[in-house]
Amino acid sequence: MRILLLLLLLNFSVFSQQSDSAFIRKIYNVALSEGHAYENLRSLCKDIGARLSGSAEAEMAVEWSKKLFESYGFDQVYLQPVMVPYWKRGTTEAGWIRTSDKLLHKVNLLALGGSIATDGTLEADVVEFKHLDELKKATRKQVENKIVFLNQPMNEQDIVTFKAYGGCYAIRGYGAVEASKLGAKGVIIRSIGMPVDGHPHTGMMNYVDSVKKIPAAAISTSDAEKLSALLKTQKAQFVMKLNCQDYGMVPSYNVIAELKGTVFPNRIITVGGHLDSWDTGEGAHDDGAGVMHSLEALRILKQLNYKPKHTLRVVFFMNEENGNQGGENYARWVKDKGEEHIAAIESDRGGFAPRGFHCDGPEDKLTFLKNLEPAMRPYELHIFEKGYGGVDISPLKKHFPGIPLFGFVPDSQRYFDFHHAPSDVFENVNKRELELGCAAIASLMYFIDQQF
């Protein structure tokens, strides 16, 4: 009897592996031959464009997304209201280096997200620091009434570029506060971008109530190299004019669609990315690719007539870039509704060729992920590791301790060529790379739904 049972189980397991493998192949075939993600991304980038929280474009992006969800006939499509910050870049934004011969050199500059405007034109001597810690150790005399220039390059020796990003983040996030503590009039940072080129990269910065707010902007990496070289032999001034303004909180939405679970409708698996983007470029990789990955994963499962056991929910989160109100509100709302949330997947690392997934969760869920390796190896996925899930889904951990969060991991090499920069446009997303990401995520959703 035991042997018979064992044989039956073995048979079942072999059958199940074969049917898994056939189903994954079908997912990839649909993604690569009948995919919608690339055309949808084109429309989001070109018909809507950049879509910072609170902007008219973000409002249109919500409408556009809801209509698209509805066109696919999911079981339910709805909006979840969230209040989001509305910060707007001014129309006149400009910067110059003035050298000791009084000549002006125009630089490519973007105000950092959340920065105050300059009061007219701000001009002051520049003082350069290579690292935030170097600034923190400076004396008031070195910094007072100057524009602080934080010139820390990304560490090109980090193989995974997100590590290099983490190493530089502080100059953008906390540069203004630290510079202001020592009496600086403004701060400019070297863009957190990997290549040396002319694109400035924006991104969120912070103020604290106890420290005077000063204007903050990013200059392109090539301008940073030029300014740094000049400062080696002479004094220089920096001239900047920012017109940005904070308009407080305004209403917006997360956009949500569902395939209802046939066995456990109250147990939720969420997949998502963020619909908002910075206001430069088109938010193509960050995070147009991520929302298209998520939607397409659900659409593919529906096209294959897959009947999920659990409820599969795609969420286009609003406001990841400058507040994470979408993610915070979503997690609270799910909890308040009394839903059981069993897993979440996020894609927010661009639309590049897939390498695998990270898991932020308990050991058994990491083991689940690692066990997918043989099934996913034919699709060139090889990273199945402990790691970060994502900003939008991370608040779920507060309300659902033990929930596994899965972060999609595409190749990272080109991400910081485009991140928060005018170059983050549709043309820099490759169709196949995007489609392979959709299929990888749909595959993970399938395995979670089958095995959880």
Add this chain to the structure above:
Amino acid sequence: MRILLLLLLLNFSVFSQQSDSAFIRKIYNVALSEGHAYENLRSLCKDIGARLSGSAEAEMAVEWSKKLFESYGFDQVYLQPVMVPYWKRGTTEAGWIRTSDKLLHKVNLLALGGSIATDGTLEADVVEFKHLDELKKATRKQVENKIVFLNQPMNEQDIVTFKAYGGCYAIRGYGAVEASKLGAKGVIIRSIGMPVDGHPHTGMMNYVDSVKKIPAAAISTSDAEKLSALLKTQKAQFVMKLNCQDYGMVPSYNVIAELKGTVFPNRIITVGGHLDSWDTGEGAHDDGAGVMHSLEALRILKQLNYKPKHTLRVVFFMNEENGNQGGENYARWVKDKGEEHIAAIESDRGGFAPRGFHCDGPEDKLTFLKNLEPAMRPYELHIFEKGYGGVDISPLKKHFPGIPLFGFVPDSQRYFDFHHAPSDVFENVNKRELELGCAAIASLMYFIDQQF
């Protein structure tokens, strides 16, 4: 005693792994922070340009390469003479679809390498086939006096794009011969390119002595889709003018540099790519990236003051694209010189993010390769498999049975966006992706030198 010996061996092995790991890290640091490959590739693409065998550009590329090798102070730099075919595209190359309303529609077209010219302007009815086998089964009546249109798309469902390329190769290689057997006046193929876009992709085609030569060209994938759609509802003619010509064999060179082996100077490890390219675009990925990978790998080892046990030789092969005279002559010449050739590495799959290496060789060498996985995993290499080495190095197998040939495997997703097309330009190569390839290849050279 035995325990002591074991401990000593264990210690040595741990030490050796640590020192391997430290050395590989140094290789990557040089490649990423002090690399020459990207600037060298820029110069090859912009100062020399496309460089088909026999062309003035190919001659300049040989001179350029030799000077560059000499500037690095390798132990030996020299040219190896080879005779190569010289085929030249005409200045006037054009194609049109003529629809039943007699209107003309210009198409983007490139003569296939080796094609004869048209005799003035060639115009004829078009007959479409989806596959070479479909053409082979056609009747003479269907094909005679027509222009055969071979419209086989690459199979987008193949995860590795080289597999899809292999599946389409026959329409380019043998389309003209099969069409001519049935009396066709010419042949046009759908470009063997993955995306649907306006770039025609050229490449080598073949004639056989017993079958009349007819002109052959590739039209862009978007033109192929357009023509195919038109043919569903109406007859159409195709008009083409090719001015290409075959100029027979001319002298050229492989360009070679060496670091002499300190223990086994007569045992050779070769690394190479091909210096020639098609005459459209700049041969940036194919195979500018491969030659720069190879040179940079040797340069990095030299910069690190590495003293190889075996002689490390970089070869810029001439004429991979349309004859492989460089590869064939190199293998014979090495054999004739009585050298012992112990391994060869080739890079000819573009300058994309590395995934690993293929090994074409005996089981123990495949095991050697697989055993590198733990050391190379931090660098995101995960493919260590049996597979093809490369066109240039493959003739070595004839003369050195059992020699392991290693093929560098970068990510393949974007390769056939650019392959043999006007879009294969420097701007489409990413600096970090290129540099990571150089480091991966230098690492493999190091391990071969240490362990063979």
